Amino acid sequence: MSLVARSVTKAFGGITAVNSVSFEIAAGELVGLVGPNGSGKTTLLNILGGQLTPDSGAVTLDGKRIEGLAPERIAHHGLLRMFQHTRIFPRISALDNLLVAGRALGLGPQAALRKAEQLLDELRLREVMELDGANLSGGQQKLLEFGTCFMVPPHIALLDEPFAGVHVTMKQIMADVIRRRHAAGQTFLIVSHDMPVILELCPRSICMNAGSVIADEDTRSVLSDPRVMEAYLGGATV
């Protein structure tokens, strides 16, 4: 399933956070979204996920317009997301956190339970599955939220900073899940400041700066692009 953004623009007051952004992600692609802080990456993800409505422009998921739809409808269309600041349900168990997504996205009770248990094993969270979300470590909370994106096979998963502040073991677990799912044909858009991870995981990357796309090609070329270096380092040399 392809995700296409055409001239997407969003301003807050006098600041244009996303300025006429266009890109196309084909089914089965694994794409990195990089850029310095404040470049508009999270705002763009909020538009794609339905948390924000763009001022102008169009977003299509497999040809269907989804911009401005309620987030739950976008989720039902197969676009699932993980937030930059972890958003889990703190007062229900880790298992129930996964079941919410499974049941809401159409799985029956037994199918949801089986899938949740399989994911808990895959993410090595089975030991803590009965703990409330609030009682998990920060890394486990990230893993749990990551897992909610895979309760049903997403057509596309938007992952906002999945590796930020996470222990190396948990990074490995997430990276392995992404690789396996990608090999099985799932589509990903991953926001990260962790360039080595992006370089290793994502064949293609998009770089944003000041709300606009400044580079969109294979990851190695993007990371060595002078405009990207300028955006990240502000003209300084290393």
Added chain:
Amino acid sequence: MQHFHHRIALEFTLVLGVLAVVACLPVVITNPYWLGVIIVSMYFALLASGWNLLAGYTGQFSLAPACFAMIGAYTTGLLAHYFSAPPWFGIAAAMVVAGGVGSLLGRIVLRLRGPYLALTTLSFAEVIRVVIGNSYNVTRGDLGLNVPGIFDSRLAYYFLFLAVLVLVQIALFALLKARVGLYLQAIRDDEVAAASRGVNVVFWKTAAFTISAAVSGLAGALYGHFSQLVSPELGLIFQTGLVISMVVIGGIGSLVGPVVGALLVYIASEWLRDVGGYHLIVFALLVILFSRFFREGLWGLVRRALAPARAPLPAATVKRGWL
């Protein structure tokens, strides 16, 4: 603490156990006054259960449960007064009208949270109470409206309230045990996350308002037929405060907490009636203490005491390199 299905099944068993004890009380309590006290405590248990669905499970801190009870009481009262409608019809209509008004209020406050939600629902409740109080030509205002009774026997009312309370607990258990229970708690914890995982937040929040108001309307209608008088006093903010203190003391966000809290608080308040208004100070202090130190109320304390000690978690191991 535990998979929600296991937790709620345990709570449901306990609440049925508590109500089984209540069913046996008339064997030892034959004094009509104390039977009346327990009947009123069951009225509050219904209100507390309805409010708990909205505030405890869905996170919508409404200050209108007593208002919906008043709406329910006046629905059946007015139907009986003007149309000689039988009580059973009036009670069913009370649920429909209160639920409908609750649904409307739910849509109005859909995007409000915290103090804004509380203040809006409080303002709504006061407006309805003042309108009913001032509509003398229709409602007889503060004089109240006479409502026909259903039974002559106080014991019959006792078992009617008990049967309705059991049915409401069964309905709430069935509702919460299904996927709805997870959705409501997800909405309580984080609406944005719930929506992004496919939960229809607008629909389920409105549904919670509707069901909660319908339960309150049912309670109010039953109370109207029991007391044979409905007045705007049913909707006083003091009544809502009492409901909230019952839920907080018993244990918010559980099936058993509101029922135990309502029985304990109301029976204790009658028991302490001789000390005048001081018992209200005691309950206010208890609410402050529970809110500060025991947020899960009496049921939370019991649950913690029963929770098995956990073994330490196994240490994670790094597989290879950094990825």
